[in-house]
Amino acid sequence: MIGRYYTTIVKRHSHLVLPLGVIIGLIVIVVPLPTPIMDLLITLNITISITILLVSMYVENPTKFSVFPSILLLSSFFRLTLNIASTRLILTRGDMGQAAAGQVIRAFGQFVAQGGFQVGIVLFLIIIAVQFVVINHGAVRTSEVTARFTLDALPGKQMSIDADLSAGIIDEKEAKARRQELVAESEFYGAMDGAIRFTARDALASLLITIIDIVVGLIIGVVFKGKPIGWAAQNYTVLTVGDGLVSAIPALFISLAGGIISTRAAAKSNLGEEITSQILYDHRPWLISSAALLGFSLVPGLPGIPFATFGLLAGALAYVTYKQKSIDAKRIEKRPPEAKPPERIETLMRLDPLELEVGYGLIRLVDESQGGDLLSRIKAIRRQFALDLGLIVPPVRIRDNLELGPNEYRILLRGSSVGGSKVLLEHYLAMNPGNVVEEVEGMETIEPTFGLPALWISEEQRERALLAGYTVVDPSTIIATHLSEIIKTHADELLTRQDVQNILDQVSETHPKLVEELGANNVGLGLLSKVLKGLLRERVSIRDRVSILEAVADAITMTRDPAMIVELVRMRLGRMICMQYRTPEGELPVFALSPDVEELINNAVQTTEQRSYLALEPDKAEQLVGKLRETIDSVQSESVPVVLCSARIRRHLRYLIERFIPNVVVLSHNEIPSDLKIQSLGVISLQ
Known part of the structure; x- marks a missing residue:
């Protein structure tokens, strides 16, 4: 009951933790701290860094640790405030001995510098080099590449979700959840790309602070405090090395956590379980490693016991892995046969x-x-x-x-x-x-x-x-x-492959050569179905089947992309498409796109070997749809609103606005017959 009571209190006031932490950090920068408080804060810093490292190892999916980029910033801020506070204690009280900055700093400094303060400096520089040159550099590069590829793949993943939803593979609820997961993933890796750089600059700051502490400490100890130069060098160096280590070690843990998060892929288990299951998946690598290590143990001049020990250990792992696979295989063989399938009830x-x-x-x-x-x-x-x-x-x-x-x-x-x-x-x-x-x-x-x-x-x-x-x-x-x-x-959605086959059968009665040509060019029912569905999706009549199939036969020599074939077929059917939107006076009322809108959409069209898609920024897309709706609503017209644009962007513009303004028709210049008069109702511009 008591634990639940305190847990409830913590949850109720959890929103105060971050503001209080920032305020305490500012106080640490301004106000000199007693050494016991300094020891407590340094211990807290080490505890936080170890906890973050362990969380990064146990989290199953990096996006489930979505606050990690913010934690990188806050942990860097906390370490730097402690650096400032410890530097103040070292420079102002360093003449009082090696306990001037607290017991934790003294313990780290004396433990590392047992062989002389030179050893402590070298070890500190090695830790900084490992952190900055190896871990931080790799984590930063990994975050850059991951963020770039995640953002580049975003349109394709969104289209894949839309395709699964349209095909009925998933429902609207699952599609919404996938989109939210996709947005969270892109935002996470985008934030990581910037936040991971805090750790790199943090290492440089620690190195700079260490140099300042040693140089300025020597000057203060010798010149102002009148201490012997040997004593000052020993005392201030031990304090500085201890201060550097209590800052560098947590920073190393945080950098390692950042590297783990950046290099993790989505999985169903934590990092330790993944490593164990994948390394112990096959016994053969361990068997070969065992043989190699045992061979090294027999080489004259090499220490035989270490090589033999690990050779035997690798052999034991190979044996255990082999036996486990054998047990699993027998378990599968002994599995009872599956129950007989129920009677066929397809009719129901x-x-x-x-x-x-x-x-x-x-x-x-x-x-x-x-x-x-x-x-x-x-x-x-x-x-x-x-x-x-x-x-x-x-x-x-x-x-x-x-x-x-x-x-x-x-x-x-x-x-x-x-x-x-x-x-x-x-x-x-x-x-x-x-x-x-x-x-x-x-x-x-x-x-x-x-x-x-x-x-x-x-x-x-x-x-x-x-x-x-x-x-x-x-x-x-x-x-x-x-x-x-x-x-x-x-x-x-009502058009099926059987309907397409019926269309081909009817056309073959009057135009057999046309159907033969389609078959010779490997135009299957699937491709024809996609083309006809693309026309019906925008309420284009497929009644003129001969013209449509002839257009497909011509287009197939240039591309096999169904979307591009639909555009080429629409050009062939342009007169028929436009006729249904004419006014009684024989004019086609349209809304045109301004050059800046045309250029914006055209530049956002991304083309790959398989297809092209629109990669327009969400705020620009929202602004464009809003301007389009505003321009159309400002014109009093009883006709169906028609937007005129270039052929390259027509289908992309239609795909963009169909969810928001489904009754809008989008035509390209290539679909307008030369003898049809155009009536301009307005120009859609972002200005």
């Missing part, structure tokens, strides 16, 4: 591409005998998609679900819910388009498809709402519109 696991689940209160909407017209509306939707997008929408399975509320419905895509809401029978949904002349009363709600504010009104109010300027729809229209928009949004 089959998922429909599209499903519409309704509560029992909405069954009448799909029952034609009760006047329901939802089935006929869905048939019309499938027919319209075939005409508009060239996509054969799979049949929509409609079934009742008792888990839903009476007036609820839910739309599922391959078993996953992608939309749903509640509708009121015997009511109508009234939406204000912004020009109503009279308000009507009703139950406030949100239109499920586009998220617009709306009202549920009774049948008696319907005529009045229409006269007032409201858009009024019935429950069947609400569900049908919602379903249509979801199909449009997820059209690329």
Whole structure:
């Protein structure tokens, strides 16, 4: 109970530890310390450094020790404050003997300088050299390389997460956790790149302080205190070496911890377990080492006992490792056979591409005998998609679900819910388009498809709402519109390889040579599927299948990158793409990018051997999206907003803004027919 009580108090006031530590450090710099306090602080410094070193060894993942860069800075600050305090004691009280700066400094100085103060100086310089030249230099270089490669790999890792999410391998929760882990990793190694340099400068500061202590101490002892030069050299050197060691040893531990953290890779165990398991993985290296050491023990002139001892030890490790592998192998062989697989139940696991689940209160909407017209509306939707997008929408399975509320419905895509809401029978949904002349009363709600504010009104109010300027729809229209928009949004997910094969079969009936050429160029169903999905993702119709396949046949001679092929196909379909966004006057209203925005995005496009991607800084991306939304919102237009840009950045710009402004269409200059008039609605600029 007492331990829990004090633990609770510490946790409650943990936010005060850092400010109090900094304040104490400032006090140590300004106020002369009694030697017992100095001994206590030096011991605390050694304790902290050992603890940090052990934590770095036991942590499984470097990012789990995310405060380590800050600890490097604070530990360097703490050591330097102790250096200042000890230097003050040595220079002001050094004539009082070797206990002038405390018992800890005297003990370190006398222990190391037993063979003379020259030995102490040499040992101190060796420790500084090892710390600065070897450990610090290697840790700094490792941190630089790790930070650079981590940041360079960030866009690719983000795209990999997005790809796994799109493929359904992971869900949104796991994707969010991976993104947070990715951000934490990049921030950690970026901070380590700078923080690790504190340890290098710390070693130089210790060396400089040591030189100052010895030189100035001799001057003060001989000139001002009147001590003999031999006594002053012995006394001040012992104190200085002791001071240097109590500072250099903790600094060496911290530098070693920094090197361990910088060189660690993500693992499921601590460093000691990793080293043991990997070094003892195979018995053959230990067997060869044993033979070599035993051979050295037989060489005349070499001490035989040490070589023989470690040779036998290596042989024992080889034997233990070999026996352990044999035991593990037998254990695997004796493992009982796996249980027989259960009976095949694939038929129960089959998922429909599209499903519409309704509560029992909405069954009448799909029952034609009760006047329901939802089935006929869905048939019309499938027919319209075939005409508009060239996509054969799979049949929509409609079934009742008792888990839903009476007036609820839910739309599922391959078993996953992608939309749903509640509708009121015997009511109508009234939406204000912004020009109503009279308000009507009703139950406030949100239109499920586009998220617009709306009202549920009774049948008696319907005529009045229409006269007032409201858009009024019935429950069947609400569900049908919602379903249509979801199909449009997820059209690329509905296209399967079998659908692509059906397209090829139909085209081969009228254009057999075209299909033969695609086969000769190794254009498989996977590549064609990616191209068609890329078009559908931006709501480009794939109805003109012959033109699309001819464009693919031409593009495949230049690249096999599906994204680049999509861009080349879009250029071939440019007229068809632009026609759907024309005004009644035959003009194409567009928002153009200013030269500085074009240059910014173009410079951010990174190209590798496999693909190209946009590596735009997050703040610039956020600013660009904000300016784009602001410019579009400032123009009153009923048409779909279209952004015009160069062909090189089109798909990257679309990928950037599709999550934030999904209804924006991005066209390239190469997709605009020469005879189509352009109407400029504004210029998007970061200025």
